Amino acid sequence: MNTLFAANLNFRSLVENYGSPLLVLDQATIRFQYTELQKALPNVTLHYALKPLPLAEMVTNLNELGSSFDLATNGEVDLVRSCGVDPKKCIHTHPIKRHEDIAYALDYGCNIFVFDNIVELEKFIPFSDKVKLLLRVSFPNPEVKVDLSKKFGCLPEEVLPLLRRARELNIPLYGLSFHVGSQVPNANRHVEAIESCASLLHEARNESINLEVLDIGGGFPVDYATAEQNDIYSFCTSIREALTLIPQGIRVLAEPGRFLSAPVITSICSVVGKSMRFGRPWYYLDDGVYCSYSGQIFDHVVYPKYTPYSTGVLKSSVLAGPTCDSIDVIAEDIMIPELEVGDLIVGRMMGAYTISTATEFNFIRKTPIIVIDSEREAEITPLFKKVA
Numbered sequence: 001m002n003t004l005f006a007a008n009l010n011f012r013s014l015v016e017n018y019g020s021p022l023l024v025l026d027q028a029t030i031r032f033q034y035t036e037l038q039k040a041l042p043n044v045t046l047h048y049a050l051k052p053l054p055l056a057e058m059v060t061n062l063n064e065l066g067s068s069f070d071l072a073t074n075g076e077v078d079l080v081r082s083c084g085v086d087p088k089k090c091i092h093t094h095p096i097k098r099h100e101d102i103a104y105a106l107d108y109g110c111n112i113f114v115f116d117n118i119v120e121l122e123k124f125i126p127f128s129d130k131v132k133l134l135l136r137v138s139f140p141n142p143e144v145k146v147d148l149s150k151k152f153g154c155l156p157e158e159v160l161p162l163l164r165r166a167r168e169l170n171i172p173l174y175g176l177s178f179h180v181g182s183q184v185p186n187a188n189r190h191v192e193a194i195e196s197c198a199s200l201l202h203e204a205r206n207e208s209i210n211l212e213v214l215d216i217g218g219g220f221p222v223d224y225a226t227a228e229q230n231d232i233y234s235f236c237t238s239i240r241e242a243l244t245l246i247p248q249g250i251r252v253l254a255e256p257g258r259f260l261s262a263p264v265i266t267s268i269c270s271v272v273g274k275s276m277r278f279g280r281p282w283y284y285l286d287d288g289v290y291c292s293y294s295g296q297i298f299d300h301v302v303y304p305k306y307t308p309y310s311t312g313v314l315k316s317s318v319l320a321g322p323t324c325d326s327i328d329v330i331a332e333d334i335m336i337p338e339l340e341v342g343d344l345i346v347g348r349m350m351g352a353y354t355i356s357t358a359t360e361f362n363f364i365r366k367t368p369i370i371v372i373d374s375e376r377e378a379e380i381t382p383l384f385k386k387v388a
């Protein structure tokens with residue numbers, strides 16, 4: 001299977017039944033992505049990082065598949081709790097928290113937390129009989145557009161001093177973690193970070209500091225250029241090799257977000273108006289960068305778009321969103337046939353960091369989502385009813 005399941009949807013009948021714009025979440029794709037990543041990283045516990053697509057449908061489907069979860073906020077705690085997830089399958093990985101955020105996650109039953117400096121470590125003194133801590137290490141990655149090591153993580157040379165301080169304070173330690181950045185072009189940074197953590201784990205062991213896990217974070221990429229399944233098994237080959245370097249008995253976790261969520265959602269929107277401006281056709285759509293296409297701004301991704309039912313000579317055209325702002329353009333120069341009002345535009349790979357960052361600018365409601373299962377052909381369940 002090379003092409004994603006939802007590619008063959010009847011977009012026209014979905015819009016007739018559920019309106020436009022519309023987002024389609026495919027549960028078969030959730031299962032496929034999870035299974036592929038688990039095969040690529042055997043013996044690694046996958047904690048789905050909720051932030052790219054914090055939806056109950058993601059949580060319940062992944063929970064049934066045996067996934068664990070990575071939370072960072074009280075809202076995310078509420079979401080997994082309402083889905084009946086066992087708190088022992090959750091880790092809380094926000095490096096900066098208030099006292100009450102720690103208490104909130106503990107009240108749910110999640111007791112694994114992350115710290116990366118002394119101030120954060122000391123916040124756990126009152127909770128030292130209840131928690132286990134991961135120390136986040138920073139490996140800056142200039143190769144990625146979303147470099148998560150810039151904001152969080154201690155330097156590798158700070159690791160041993162921080163671990164010693166935690167031991168002095170009698171705060172139980174769990175292990176080391178890192179995040180090399182999102183949508184990485186290759187696994188080089190993962191490998192370097194694993195190698196560096198492997199020696200830090202050995203050094204800690206030599207000082208009798210007992211660590212149980214290495215958490216290799218997220219970053220696993222999808223293929224936005226083709227919108228096809230990418231070969232994640234090959235991508236992870238050097239990661240699997242590097243993991244053989246870590247000390248005996250250390251378990252491995254990962255925190256995939258984008259890989260599990262990006263291919264899961266397909267967007268359908270419609271041409272609402274058209275005009276010729278400066279010699280080029282402009283099409284004004286009912287969804288745009290303030291709405292489902294927000295990732296084109298926040299996540300620096302250009303989503304693959306196509307016109308499933310329009311044919312004819314291809315012309316360089318502009319696709320603009322529904323707000324009155326001129327930055328609300330989702331394609332400046334896309335080769336498409338001439339479109340008419342009512343024609344459909346489909347956007348693929350729109351599950352990660354898209355609707356989670358959508359706004360209601362211009363008082364335009366967020367696009368409703370329907371849930372399908374393209375393998376089981378079960379009933380379609382509208383997830384949100386459009387607000388009138």
Ligand SMILES: *Cc1c(COP(=O)(O)O)cnc(C)c1O
Binds near residue numbers: 070182217
């Ligand atoms: C955002 C985030 C993730 C998910 O990263 P992806 O690149 O989407 O896989 C995982 N862990 C932490 C701590 C994050 O902040």
